[in-house]
Every structure is written in structure tokens, then in C-alpha cells.
Amino acid sequence: MREISSSVTFEIKAGETVPMKIARSTRLKVNCGAVWVTRSDDTEDYWLESGHTLRLRRGERLWLSVEGGPEAQVAFAVPARADVRALDWLMRLGDRFGMRLRDGWRTV
Structure with a gap:
């Protein structure tokens, strides 16, 4: 089996x-x-x-x-473990926030 x-x-x-x-x-x-x-x-x-x-x-x-x-x-x-999915989500969120922060500094 x-x-x-x-x-x-x-x-x-x-x-x-x-x-x-x-x-x-x-x-x-x-x-x-x-x-x-x-x-x-x-x-x-x-x-x-x-x-x-x-x-x-x-x-x-x-x-x-x-x-x-x-x-x-x-x-x-097989779905990824919950802790791996949470870490990936936080990384994507950080990337998005970081991108907006950099764009905001350029316009100042």
C-alpha cells in the first residue's frame, strides 16, 4: 500500500x-x-x-x-503547515509595507 x-x-x-x-x-x-x-x-x-x-x-x-x-x-x-503559511503571509505583508514606505519617502 x-x-x-x-x-x-x-x-x-x-x-x-x-x-x-x-x-x-x-x-x-x-x-x-x-x-x-x-x-x-x-x-x-x-x-x-x-x-x-x-x-x-x-x-x-x-x-x-x-x-x-x-x-x-x-x-x-499537501497544504503547507500553518506556521509556514503565516510566515509567508507576514513576509508578503512586510514587502508590501516596505514598498509603500519607500515610495512615500521618494515623494518627500
Whole structure:
């Protein structure tokens, strides 16, 4: 069983079933093709086509398969940690403030 703990993109061939375990909350996106998704602890199955996404919870098991097409490409995107996102936001804010401050000094 493949474990997903980071952002990754890969292809699934027709007739292939790929079992997975989700180590961190992530988002599944189908880049091309169509994918049949079965999730643990979920009575529903999902048919995702190109461009569709599905949020996945940490610890759940997943089975992906392709039916009726040659292959599909899927991408797992793990969000950045909250502290990393906050630091990036502060850096962007500082850059914007600094830019305005410099522009203000030039006009004086």
C-alpha cells in the first residue's frame, strides 16, 4: 500500500487498482482521464473526471482505479503547515509595507 505524505503526481493505467494510505490531510486532483475512488469509512464511491478534486483526511485508506480509458493522471497536494503559511503571509505583508514606505519617502 502506497503512503501519501507529500505532494506527488503520478499515472494510473486502465485496469489497475492502486491502494493508498493518506498520512497527512491532502487534496486529490485528477489532471487528466477519469478515476474511480473508493474511501475507507465511506459508503459512497466517487467518479472523478479531469479537473475534479476531493479532500482527503489523514489516516484514511483509498483505492484508485481507471476504467474505460487508457490512463489517468492524479495529483496529491499537501497544504503547507500553518506556521509556514503565516510566515509567508507576514513576509508578503512586510514587502508590501516596505514598498509603500519607500515610495512615500521618494515623494518627500
